[in-house]
Amino acid sequence: MEDQACPRCKTTKYRNPSLKLMVNVCGHTLCESCVDLLFLKGSGACPECMVPLRRNNFRVQLFEDPQVEKEVDIRRRILRDYNKREEDFGTLEEYNDYLEEIEDIVYNLCNNIEIIETNKRIEAYKRDNRDVIQRNKTRVGRDESALEEMLELERVQEESRKKELDELETEHKKKKARDKQALIEELMYSGKDAAQIVTEFAEKAEKQREEEKQLPPPKSSNEFSTGIKFGQTADPTLIPVPKSEEGPLFVYEQLIAITDGPTPPPTDEIESEGYITHIRPETQQENAGGFTSTMACERALQEALQGLFYTPTAGVAAGI
Amino acid sequence: MYPVSSQKKSWTFANEAQLLGFRVEQNSKYIEEHESECQDGDLEEFFLTPAEERLLLKQYEVYLFDFCRRFDPPMPKCVVGTAFHYFKRFYLNNTPMDYHPKEILATCVFVACKVEEFNVSISQFVNNIKGDRNKATDIVLSNELLLIGQLNYYLTIHNPFRPIEGFLIDIKTRSNMQNPDRLRPHIESFVDSTYYTDACLLHTPSQIGLAAVLHAASREQENLDSYVTDLLFVSARDKLPGLIDAVRKIRIMVKQYQQPDRDRVKAIEKKLDKCRNQANNPDSELYKERLRRMYTDEDDIPAEDASFHIADVSSDTSAMNTSQ
Numbered sequence: 001m002e003d004q005a006c007p008r009c010k011t012t013k014y015r016n017p018s019l020k021l022m023v024n025v026c027g028h029t030l031c032e033s034c035v036d037l038l039f040l041k042g043s044g045a046c047p048e049c050m051v052p053l054r055r056n057n058f059r060v061q062l063f064e065d066p067q068v069e070k071e072v073d074i075r076r077r078i079l080r081d082y083n084k085r086e087e088d089f090g091t092l093e094e095y096n097d098y099l100e101e102i103e104d105i106v107y108n109l110c111n112n113i114e115i116i117e118t119n120k121r122i123e124a125y126k127r128d129n130r131d132v133i134q135r136n137k138t139r140v141g142r143d144e145s146a147l148e149e150m151l152e153l154e155r156v157q158e159e160s161r162k163k164e165l166d167e168l169e170t171e172h173k174k175k176k177a178r179d180k181q182a183l184i185e186e187l188m189y190s191g192k193d194a195a196q197i198v199t200e201f202a203e204k205a206e207k208q209r210e211e212e213k214q215l216p217p218p219k220s221s222n223e224f225s226t227g228i229k230f231g232q233t234a235d236p237t238l239i240p241v242p243k244s245e246e247g248p249l250f251v252y253e254q255l256i257a258i259t260d261g262p263t264p265p266p267t268d269e270i271e272s273e274g275y276i277t278h279i280r281p282e283t284q285q286e287n288a289g290g291f292t293s294t295m296a297c298e299r300a301l302q303e304a305l306q307g308l309f310y311t312p313t314a315g316v317a318a319g320i
Numbered sequence: 321m322y323p324v325s326s327q328k329k330s331w332t333f334a335n336e337a338q339l340l341g342f343r344v345e346q347n348s349k350y351i352e353e354h355e356s357e358c359q360d361g362d363l364e365e366f367f368l369t370p371a372e373e374r375l376l377l378k379q380y381e382v383y384l385f386d387f388c389r390r391f392d393p394p395m396p397k398c399v400v401g402t403a404f405h406y407f408k409r410f411y412l413n414n415t416p417m418d419y420h421p422k423e424i425l426a427t428c429v430f431v432a433c434k435v436e437e438f439n440v441s442i443s444q445f446v447n448n449i450k451g452d453r454n455k456a457t458d459i460v461l462s463n464e465l466l467l468i469g470q471l472n473y474y475l476t477i478h479n480p481f482r483p484i485e486g487f488l489i490d491i492k493t494r495s496n497m498q499n500p501d502r503l504r505p506h507i508e509s510f511v512d513s514t515y516y517t518d519a520c521l522l523h524t525p526s527q528i529g530l531a532a533v534l535h536a537a538s539r540e541q542e543n544l545d546s547y548v549t550d551l552l553f554v555s556a557r558d559k560l561p562g563l564i565d566a567v568r569k570i571r572i573m574v575k576q577y578q579q580p581d582r583d584r585v586k587a588i589e590k591k592l593d594k595c596r597n598q599a600n601n602p603d604s605e606l607y608k609e610r611l612r613r614m615y616t617d618e619d620d621i622p623a624e625d626a627s628f629h630i631a632d633v634s635s636d637t638s639a640m641n642t643s644q
């Protein structure tokens with residue numbers, strides 16, 4: 001904020017905190033009071049570049065650099081005509097070329113390069129593509145009106161909800177008054193102890209307050225304020241997540257135990273043949289871990305028999 | 321499963337001649353590399369011969385067993401077995417002249433403790449070592465990676481203990497032998513004596529286990545031959561000769577074992593002090609120098625060991641610097 005100053009009257013943001021800088025199509029800045037002064041008649045020339053300007057084209061400067069402001073302006077104007085969409089092109093390359101052309105034009109106009117030629121180019125483009133531009137304009141209009149409709153709908157909903165809340169509130173107030181009346185009447189006409197009546201009523205009120213707290217939550221909406229629906233099937237315009245390449249599916253293969261020795265007894269024989277009686281039963285802790293003495297017994301037997309057939313000639317180790 | 325293990329694939333050898341071949345090869349390779357260190361000219365006098373190396377290692381196997389037996393807290397049997405495996409495997413591909421067995425011994429036990437899930441911290445471990453404990457810590461920790469590298473990272477060891485349990489269960493279930501548990505002391509002493517032999521590099525753990533059981537049975541005047549022939553191998557009679565041969569060989573190996581002669585070993589150790597690789601001797605100047613350089617600037621000092629590729633690269637760059 002240090003040097004925001006009007007180039008004409010040299011007022012700065014520091015001296016006048018309410019200073020509002022304005023900018024016009026040429027990209028030069030003026031403060032609000034200078035604009036008022038210079039463009040009293042509605043139109044005039046820019047004090048910097050002498051370009052004729054209209055007063056109602058002045059806008060509040062949003063960006064610190066007026067050049068950016070100018071570019072935004074130009075871009076908006078250009079895009080009014082260059083409003084083709086990707087669908088209007090055969091290939092992505094053509095569309096990219098088109099986008100690049102827009103950028104070229106914007107750049108040229110911003111930096112005052114071949115302005116006349118560029119303007120001619122725009123004119124030619126407008127002539128050649130008149131109906132396309134027109135069509136797209138109406139399409140944009142349609143999109144915009146749809147959005148507006150959505151906003152309107154939302155507003156109506158908001159209003160109805162507010163009304164509901166108000167009603168609830170008044171109802172609540174009325175009830176409170178009634179309760180109060182009842183309490184007084186009770187105190188007046190009943191023969192009970194006054195203190196007891198008061199506590200009774202206080203308890204009742206407490207209970208009611210408790211209930212009110214559990215009011216139904218605002219009904220969940222299935223739309224963002226922008227009108228985009230959520231919690232439903234994805235918007236068709238969104239690109240689906242690309243499916244990752246999957247390898248071949250896992251195929252279970254039975255583990256083949258290579259014994260290289262006599263066949264060990266199968267699991268069901270460990271118990272039926274009495275092998276199990278010669279091994280310590282598992283402790284509670286071991287059992288909790290999923291180990292049973294059958295497993296240990298089977299493993300010992302398997303390891304005893306594995307490799308008994310081994311002979312050096314059958315498998316000569318090659319060292320490391 | 322032993323039949324698909326790395327132990328079978330890479331560390332079970334055909335016969336003793338093959339083991340001898342490895343050991344002689346390592347010995348001559350070392351002598352070739354360090355020939356220049358011998359001033360007298362008599363290589364045989366200066367360097368250890370393969371037979372001397374064998375004797376030395378046998379003595380250290382005795383030390384290894386004693387170390388394990390006295391270890392506090394007492395270690396399970398499988399740690400001892402695993403440590404012996406590591407020790408034997410290491411010296412198949414290295415010579416004691418390169419790495420002194422007393423250092424490798426401690427490292428083997430340390431790694432075995434870890435692999436067999438017998439949890440001891442390094443400080444607890446070195447409490448079992450006499451002498452300078454800080455130095456011992458350094459040696460064990462710095463040799464640890466070397467050891468598992470030399471084992472080619474095959475750390476799973478199949479010891480004969482579980483097979484023995486299996487045989488005992490089977491004998492109790494299927495044979496009519498009275499109280500097989502009385503075999504246990506004999507089995508244990510037999511397994512202990514197989515540690516001093518190369519049996520674990522030549523036979524499968526189940527064969528060693530069966531040999532131990534059969535040996536124990538003969539000690540108790542029992543005969544389990546019918547158990548083997550009629551129950552174990554009933555459906556595979558043709559494989560029986562191979563097994564009988566293996567068991568016989570294991571028992572002969574154990575029987576033929578002799579404790580090394582103390583005086584000879586002492587002479588060999590003296591010889592070793594002179595011819596050992598000074599770069600791996602923690603007391604030598606060369607070792608300290610190497611360590612110092614490694615710690616001060618690890619990045620640009622090439623490692624002494626020629627097997628590092630970095631050495632070649634940095635010598636190239638230094639040549640480039642001088643030419644500029």
